Amino acid sequence: MKSFAYHQPGGIPEAAKLLSSVAESKLVAGGMTLIPTLKQRLAQPEALIDLSSLADLRGISDDGATITIGAMTPHAQVAASELVRGKIPALAALASMIGDPAVRNRGTIGGSVANNDPAADYPAGTLGLGATIVTNAREIAADAFFLGLFETALEAGEIITGIRFPVPLKAGYAKFKAPASRYALVGVFVAQLPAGVRVAVTGAGAGVFRVPPMEAALSNNFDASAIAAIKIDADGLTSDIHAEADYRAHLVTVMAKRAVGAALG
Amino acid sequence: MQISFTLNGRPTTMDVDPATLVAELLRERLNLTGTHIGCDTSQCGACVVHLDGLPVKSCTLLAPALDGATLVTIEGLQGAPGSNRLHPMQEAFRENHGLQCGFCTPGMVMTAVALARDKPGLTEAEVRHGLEGNICRCTGYQNIVLSVMAGADAMHAAKGE
Ligand SMILES: Cc1cc2nc3c(=O)[nH]c(=O)nc-3n(C[C@H](O)[C@H](O)[C@H](O)COP(=O)(O)OP(=O)(O)OC[C@H]3O[C@@H](n4cnc5c(N)ncnc54)[C@H](O)[C@@H]3O)c2cc1C
Ligand code: FES
Ligand code: FES
Numbered sequence: 001m002k003s004f005a006y007h008q009p010g011g012i013p014e015a016a017k018l019l020s021s022v023a024e025s026k027l028v029a030g031g032m033t034l035i036p037t038l039k040q041r042l043a044q045p046e047a048l049i050d051l052s053s054l055a056d057l058r059g060i061s062d063d064g065a066t067i068t069i070g071a072m073t074p075h076a077q078v079a080a081s082e083l084v085r086g087k088i089p090a091l092a093a094l095a096s097m098i099g100d101p102a103v104r105n106r107g108t109i110g111g112s113v114a115n116n117d118p119a120a121d122y123p124a125g126t127l128g129l130g131a132t133i134v135t136n137a138r139e140i141a142a143d144a145f146f147l148g149l150f151e152t153a154l155e156a157g158e159i160i161t162g163i164r165f166p167v168p169l170k171a172g173y174a175k176f177k178a179p180a181s182r183y184a185l186v187g188v189f190v191a192q193l194p195a196g197v198r199v200a201v202t203g204a205g206a207g208v209f210r211v212p213p214m215e216a217a218l219s220n221n222f223d224a225s226a227i228a229a230i231k232i233d234a235d236g237l238t239s240d241i242h243a244e245a246d247y248r249a250h251l252v253t254v255m256a257k258r259a260v261g262a263a264l265g
Numbered sequence: 266m267q268i269s270f271t272l273n274g275r276p277t278t279m280d281v282d283p284a285t286l287v288a289e290l291l292r293e294r295l296n297l298t299g300t301h302i303g304c305d306t307s308q309c310g311a312c313v314v315h316l317d318g319l320p321v322k323s324c325t326l327l328a329p330a331l332d333g334a335t336l337v338t339i340e341g342l343q344g345a346p347g348s349n350r351l352h353p354m355q356e357a358f359r360e361n362h363g364l365q366c367g368f369c370t371p372g373m374v375m376t377a378v379a380l381a382r383d384k385p386g387l388t389e390a391e392v393r394h395g396l397e398g399n400i401c402r403c404t405g406y407q408n409i410v411l412s413v414m415a416g417a418d419a420m421h422a423a424k425g426e
Binding site: 004028032106 | 266308326
């Protein structure tokens, strides 16, 4: 690993100032994605800005119709949170399926959403629930946030401070794990909200995406049978050593049915 | 930069390059070679240590994270104070033949101790889910799972005494 300068800002404004003023600087949250990247020299920043001492970025708050999870809240804390388990159990379940216990103790929701790995779990929960990504500068709807392979709407120098999730009527998440990495080969998050049903898919393509035909069918009849006959076009889906695109397309329907089952369970 | 932390119960202060990994620091500067580096890509769990009581992968942890924290490595585990015995989880691995070459064992034991401490009455499924981040090339996991179940029972029995 190449050496770097290390900054530990005392507040969000200071972190933002460092990020925009220190050349070649990068934020580090849990480091579960960034540190492996540094070790492989896929990234060689001159400086790291560590968010870990910013207490304002940690914790989970109940705002009635929504829950806000601070960007630096680790996966394990979301999985164990009484509040999340009570109001959005599917999100707690999603967090409990990420990686392994050691990864869940360090990895954060902000890091996961900012990174937007095409097989990551939180992007599915965030898009599936129609959450809002809150940054130091503005609020961004999930629909406008995830732009494709590792790409997001974040501007240079922007810091995610938290994610605001609407409390759904019902929600479920089902993932077919890649056995070695435990990332999603295909993961589907289904949410029934007052405004309608949302279905978000991770792992299958270059980034998380919604499935409008399933959303329409489930809005009429929130039951797995309503989507059993809906097939996904394999065109543009990922083919790799783990699975071909047509198998991933097949898994989207299977996982979506299971997610509905989980939501009704 | 200078960092101060508690290492296996002892206050420790040292100067580190912030680009130092905790696994490296332990093995190369502190001579605590019980923490193993199996993959160095965050996948195998041989390097698991407890940071403020939580199991984490020390090959994916930068030294600055130790500042102000409490770190326990496999060398810091022990049986009842004054008993001169191994930790009940270590005893259980020995009794149940939970290791062959032993390379993965420190990480397995550290993960298992945290798992058992957090949850009394672990089921086999919970043990297997909890060990997902620890890879063993030798045993086929059967005896590791047995060891963890036995070690967990022994830990809770010892607490009840
Ligand atoms: C063995 C292993 C298995 C894993 N399995 C899974 C899995 O099954 N599912 C899954 O979803 N993930 C998985 N992960 C990834 C894990 O969830 C990471 O924690 C997550 O992707 C990144 O979070 P982090 O806090 O570690 O971020 P970091 O690695 O610290 O940062 C990642 C990126 O996000 C940026 N960033 C961090 N915080 C912010 C912020 N607040 N605002 C703006 N930018 C920010 C950083 O600059 C960096 O570019 C796995 C990781 C490992 C090592
Ligand atoms: S050496 Fe750290 S996870 Fe393998
Ligand atoms: S005992 Fe050899 S790797 Fe587990």
